[in-house]
Amino acid sequence: xxxxxxxxxxxxxxxKIAFTNGNTKFDEAGVQWIINPYDEWYxxxxxxxxxxxxxxxxIHLITVGGADCDPVIRKAxxxxxxxxxxxxxxxxxxxxxxxxxxxxxxxxxxAIIFTGKEAIDYNGSSIGGMVAELVxxxxxxxxxxxxxxxxxxxxxxxxxxxxxxxxxxxxxxVSCQKxxxxxxxxxxxxxxxxxxxxxxxxxxxxINALTSVVSxxxxxxxxxxxxxxxxxVAELVRLLHEEAKAI
Amino acid sequence: xxxxxxxxxxxxxxxxASYEVLTYGAQVAKQMGTSAEALVLGTVNxxxxxxxxxxVTKVHQVANETLNHVDAQLYAKVIAEAVTTSGANVVVxxxxxxxxxxxxxxxxxxxxxxxxxxxxLPDTSNGFVVKKTxxxxxxxxxVSISSPIKVISxxxxxxxxxxxxxxxxxxxxxxxxxxxxxxxxxxxxxSGEVPLTEADIVVSGGxxxxxxxxxxxxxxxxxxxxAATACSRPVGDAHWRxxxxxxxxxxxxxxxxxxxxLGISGAIQHLAGVNRSKVxxxxxxxPEAPFFKAADYGIVGDLFEVVPxxxxxxxxxxxxx
Ligand SMILES: Cc1cc2nc3c(=O)[nH]c(=O)nc-3n(C[C@H](O)[C@H](O)[C@H](O)COP(=O)(O)OP(=O)(O)OC[C@H]3O[C@@H](n4cnc5c(N)ncnc54)[C@H](O)[C@@H]3O)c2cc1C
Ligand SMILES: Nc1ncnc2c1ncn2[C@@H]1O[C@H](COP(=O)(O)O)[C@@H](O)[C@H]1O
Numbered sequence: 001x002x003x004x005x006x007x008x009x010x011x012x013x014x015x016k017i018a019f020t021n022g023n024t025k026f027d028e029a030g031v032q033w034i035i036n037p038y039d040e041w042y043x044x045x046x047x048x049x050x051x052x053x054x055x056x057x058x059i060h061l062i063t064v065g066g067a068d069c070d071p072v073i074r075k076a077x078x079x080x081x082x083x084x085x086x087x088x089x090x091x092x093x094x095x096x097x098x099x100x101x102x103x104x105x106x107x108x109x110x111a112i113i114f115t116g117k118e119a120i121d122y123n124g125s126s127i128g129g130m131v132a133e134l135v136x137x138x139x140x141x142x143x144x145x146x147x148x149x150x151x152x153x154x155x156x157x158x159x160x161x162x163x164x165x166x167x168x169x170x171x172x173x174v175s176c177q178k179x180x181x182x183x184x185x186x187x188x189x190x191x192x193x194x195x196x197x198x199x200x201x202x203x204x205x206x207i208n209a210l211t212s213v214v215s216x217x218x219x220x221x222x223x224x225x226x227x228x229x230x231x232x233v234a235e236l237v238r239l240l241h242e243e244a245k246a247i
Numbered sequence: 248x249x250x251x252x253x254x255x256x257x258x259x260x261x262x263x264a265s266y267e268v269l270t271y272g273a274q275v276a277k278q279m280g281t282s283a284e285a286l287v288l289g290t291v292n293x294x295x296x297x298x299x300x301x302x303v304t305k306v307h308q309v310a311n312e313t314l315n316h317v318d319a320q321l322y323a324k325v326i327a328e329a330v331t332t333s334g335a336n337v338v339v340x341x342x343x344x345x346x347x348x349x350x351x352x353x354x355x356x357x358x359x360x361x362x363x364x365x366x367x368l369p370d371t372s373n374g375f376v377v378k379k380t381x382x383x384x385x386x387x388x389x390v391s392i393s394s395p396i397k398v399i400s401x402x403x404x405x406x407x408x409x410x411x412x413x414x415x416x417x418x419x420x421x422x423x424x425x426x427x428x429x430x431x432x433x434x435x436x437x438s439g440e441v442p443l444t445e446a447d448i449v450v451s452g453g454x455x456x457x458x459x460x461x462x463x464x465x466x467x468x469x470x471x472x473x474a475a476t477a478c479s480r481p482v483g484d485a486h487w488r489x490x491x492x493x494x495x496x497x498x499x500x501x502x503x504x505x506x507x508x509l510g511i512s513g514a515i516q517h518l519a520g521v522n523r524s525k526v527x528x529x530x531x532x533x534p535e536a537p538f539f540k541a542a543d544y545g546i547v548g549d550l551f552e553v554v555p556x557x558x559x560x561x562x563x564x565x566x567x568x
Contacts, residue, residue, distance in 0.1 A: 013496050013516045017385045037497050094363075098355060120496060120519075122381050122388070123364050125342070126351035129319060133355040138428045139319040141348040144490070154432075158491070159317075160257060160344050161442030165433040178483075178498060179490055210360030210394040214376055217387040219522075225529070225539045230548030233556040236528070237564050239544060246505040246526040247448070247472060247561065 001056055003047045004110040005081065006101060006131070007063045008036045009072040010121045019216040026121075026216070035072050038116025038177060040079070045181035046146050047114055048080035058082045062104055064097045066090045070199065078186035078194035085200050092122060093209035098130030103205045105135050111170040112153070117142055117177040125175070132173035140166055144179030250276040250283045251335035252303060253326060255345045259292035263445050264341035266301060266408040268401050272339040273302025274368055275399075279337070285415065286329050288314040288322065299415035301408070307333065307420040317345050318427045323352040325422050330357060330396065332420070342400040343444065350400040360392035363400040383496050383519035403444060404502040405523070443492065446475030448505045449524070451494060453479040453517075455510015455531065455550060459487035464554040465509055471558050471565075477501065479511050495520035509550045513538020530554065 011017075012032040020027045034040070044061075051057040061076050061084040063069050073084045087100040105113055113135070115128035125141075132139035144163060145156035151170050156163050158177070186194075228236040240247045252272035254265045269285060276283035284305040285298050295306045309325055326349065330338055338353065340346040342364050354361035362377040366387065370376040374391050377399055381388045443449065450469040456462060469476050476492060483493030494501055496516040502523035509530050511517060518541050521527070529542040530550050539545050546553050 011382075013519070017382045019386075041497075094351060094361060095355060095358070098351075120383055123379075123383060124351070124361075125347045126354070126361060126363050129323075129348060129350070129352035130355035132319065133323055133352040137320075139348065139352060140429070141319065142344060158344055159434070159436075160262065160444060161440075162434065162436035163491070164316075164431055164435070167430040167432055168428060178493065210358070211362065211390050211392050214389045214391050216381070217378075217389070219385075219387065222541060222543065225542040225545045227539075227545050227547060230546050230553050233546070233553060234560045234563075236544060236546060236557065237560040240505070240526070240528070241564060244505075244526045244543065247564075 001054070001111045002058050002060060002108060003050065004060050004062055004105055004108060004113045005039065005044050005047050005076070006113070006115040006127060007039050007044070007061050007073060007076050008116070008119045009033050009063065009065060009069045010036045010119055013037070013120065017218070023215050023217065024213070033068070033072055035076055036116050036119050038118065040076065041183040042176035042178065042180040043114035043116055044076055044079055044081065045184050046176060048184070049181060050148060051080070060085065060108065060110070062087070062101055064089055064091065064100045073199060074194050075186060077197045077199070078190040079184060080190065081197070083198040083200070085202060087204050088201050089204035091209055092213055093211045094124045094126040094130060095211070096207050096209040098127050099134060099207040100204050101127065101131050102134035104202070105131060113137070113171070113173040115173070115175045117175050128173055128175035135171070135173070137171045137173050138168050139173045140168065141175045143174050143176050146174060146176070146180050248279070248281045249333060249335045250279070250281060250337045250339060251330055251333055252283060252285045252339045253349070254285045254287045254298065255341055255343065256287060256289060256291050259290060261291065261293050262343070264343045264403045267403065267406045268339050268341045269298060269301035269303060270408050271368070271401050271406045275337055275339065276302070278368065278371055284333055284335070286326065288325060290315060295417045296414045299413035300410045302411070302413070303415050306415045306417045308417060309420050309422050309424070311424045313424050313427055316427070316431050317348055318429045319348045319352050321424060321427055322349045323356050325424060326353045327356040328422050329420060336396050338396065338398045340398070340400040342402050346400045350398055354398040357396050357398070358394060359396035359398045360394040361398040361400065362390045362392060365399045365401045366405040369399070380523065383500065384522045385519060402502065402523070437491070441473060441475040443475045443477055443499055443501060446501070446503050448472045448474035448507070449477050449501055449503045450474045450507045450509070451477035451479070451511060451521070452482060452488070452509045453511030454481050461551070462488070464551060468507070468554055468558045471561050474507070479517055508538055509554060511538060512536050513541060
């Protein structure tokens with residue numbers, strides 16, 4: 001059984017968010033790049049757990065991006081992917097990225113395609129649904145648990161104000177979040193092995209991007225906190241009621 | 248040409264986020280000089296003609312029971328067909344759980360560009376540019392859509408609902424609906440509590456509460472305010488509170504009118520999940536806690552002393568109102 005795990009490269013969660021080129025480009029100076037936490041902690045680790053239970057599972061990783069993604073893919077291979085495919089194209093358009101992944105997915109006969117809940121940079125929450133549509137498979141979003149029994153997946157997913165348990169046959173596309181698995185740290189053996197695991201670079205299919213970023217903005221700075229004495233809690237209530245109109 | 252607004256419902260009732268998107272979508276239509284129409288899937292108890300109050304002229308309904316559960320695959324087919332039959336060129340969703348499951352899938356089916364997590368009306372003065380939150384609320388991007396059909400999913404709590412006068416005509420829409428490939432075996436709603444992502448007020452606790460046995464002070468305050476409860480990641484990880492309460496970069500992202508943080512330091516990853524809140528109140532005994540920099544109001548003090556007083560003062564205020 002083959003599993004495809006979608007991996008995106010994102011800035012570390014503590015990165016300073018700033019822009020250059022007249023606010024048209026993310027300022028990469030000093031930024032540490034990581035595997036998008038949802039991809040690393042949840043979808044990839046869950047795929048590895050499935051492989052640990054069933055040796056016939058192979059895990060393919062896919063990323064759409066430039067050569068600057070390679071260190072991040074190597075890390076994902078060190079954690080436990082078997083081989084990786086990088087579609088050599090840089091884009092912020094979800095449709096373009098999803099269509100590239102779908103091209104690869106259609107040829108690969110994957111039983112499960114995992115994505116993260118969202119990429120923490122552009123916050124699209126879009127790729128999973130799009131890939132599912134393009135390969136015409138069911139899509140379970142915001143999964144918090146994923147179990148496999150033969151060719152049926154039992155998946156718990158977040159809905160408004162709770163969760164719901166769904167049973168679905170394979171193939172299926174699933175976006176993962178907290179609950180699906182626990183973070184792991186790559187070990188030395190994994191890191192050594194990753195160096196020789198196949199990382200295939202393919203050129204992108206001819207797909208037109210449908211969106212583009214025109215500019216970025218930073219939110220206006222907060223006016224500064226109004227501190228109230230702990231002995232005068234009534235004043236806080238008054239401010240929240242009369243000034244902020246929040247209660 | 249028209250704007251089609253997807254109206255999300257659960258158990259026959261229209262969700263709060265749907266009224267926001269209806270108001271938003273009607274405004275988009277006005278801006279483009281066209282009409283706004285709504286689309287409802289499944290069977291509902293609410294009066295659909297009343298959606299006219301939010302500015303839509305027509306409500307299309309596919310009253311098929313299979314659609315009472317969200318199956319993204321079926322939804323995408325049905326919604327895309329409704330877009331085609333109604334001739335819509337802008338489709339609006341809420342970026343809530345249903346929107347996250349469905350909107351992008353509809354976009355892919357229609358080969359339409361999508362801006363998800365939108366937070367303002369489109370700028371149509373030069374093309375079609377929509378502002379959205381990026382970097383978990385730490386910045387915004389203005390994104391241009393170039394395809395003929397455009398899909399927007401709007402961040403919950405980012406557009407003010409306005410109800411006016413008007414009734415909409417309700418038009419049943421017949422669309423062939425396939426059998427679902429997904430079988431829902433259980434639905435577990437947290438009963439009696441305000442859903443976190445829909446709440447106007449959120450009261451959230453961190454490691455400063457010291458242990459699960461101390462949550463009473465927080466729950467009392469939340470109850471007095473009809474607030475939803477949340478927590479920081481270490482609190483969720485330590486199982487002091489259920490996982491689904493964990494807010495932040497790797498948890499739930501919330502944008503209530505009021506976020507009250509008790510004993511939370513305000514790490515950057517925590518702020519990433521709450522910085523879209525309109526008003527932030529921080530109660531922390533450490534004056535250097537980073538959260539004060541992101542707060543509107545704060546009290547430097549011991550939460551175990553301050554919070555019961557706060558609850559009491561709110562009760563008094565309500566009693567005198
Ligand atoms: C990749 C990554 C992702 C992460 N994602 C998230 C996320 O999504 N959400 C999240 O919350 N964290 C996240 N974290 C963790 C984050 O960095 C912080 O460690 C965490 O938010 C701290 O939680 P806390 O504020 O509850 O605890 P602490 O940092 O320990 O803060 C406790 C606070 O309570 C105060 N306090 C103690 N006693 C009292 C008292 N009696 N009265 C008043 N105040 C008191 C202290 O002064 C202190 O400020 C992430 C970290 C990483 C590396
Ligand atoms: N460039 C990319 N290459 C491969 N997978 C991606 C890429 N961008 C996003 N993804 C996957 O899609 C998920 C959701 O991303 P997004 O829809 O961009 O928020 C991520 O968690 C990844 O699993």
